[in-house]
Amino acid sequence: MDVGVGSFSDPDGLEGLAHFLEHMLFYATEKYPLEDSYSKYISEHGGRTNAFTASESTNFHSDVNIDGFEEALDRSCRYLGHLIGHEGEGSLFYVLKKLGWATGLFAGEGEWTLEFSFFVVVIDLTDAGHDHMQDIVGLLFKYIQLLQQSGVCKCIFDELSAVCETGFH
Secondary structure, eight states: OEESOOGGGOOTTOTTHHHHHHHHTTSOOSSSOSTTHHHHHHHHTTOEEEEEEOSSOEEEEEEOOGGGHHHHHHHHHHHHHHHHHOOSTTSHHHHHHHTTOEEEEEEEEEEEOSSOEEEEEEEEEOHHHHTTHHHHHHHHHHHHHHHHHHOOOHHHHHHHHHHHHHHHO
């Protein structure tokens, strides 16, 4: 997965943020709460992981035996997509909408095949939002940093649990 954001996109005062976020993929999530369980899962299924941050992109790569592919993909995309795409009070979208800069936001798995998948963040901007694209990118990275520092609030965890429970029945 290659994300078109690298160290050149770090907001002022948050130098190194893209590289820091590179490491977040390999930590725990709500669905997979054990720290480093992603890397452990990959190695247990015959694979390996690595990542790098360049000036204009961040690249995450892993390989895994075919029997572990679906869960490996789910582990890398599910947790982050829901949190960035959340629309409730205090979310990135809530702030962008209040500022009059965005009308929609989607985050999650984009185009995929058996060989690759893209994680995407799509923000539908207003005319005013187009004038503040750098500010919006900065807010996106600050929001991801906030999620990493503070973890997921209980209300979002409860919401995800309810959705999963409903889907189960």
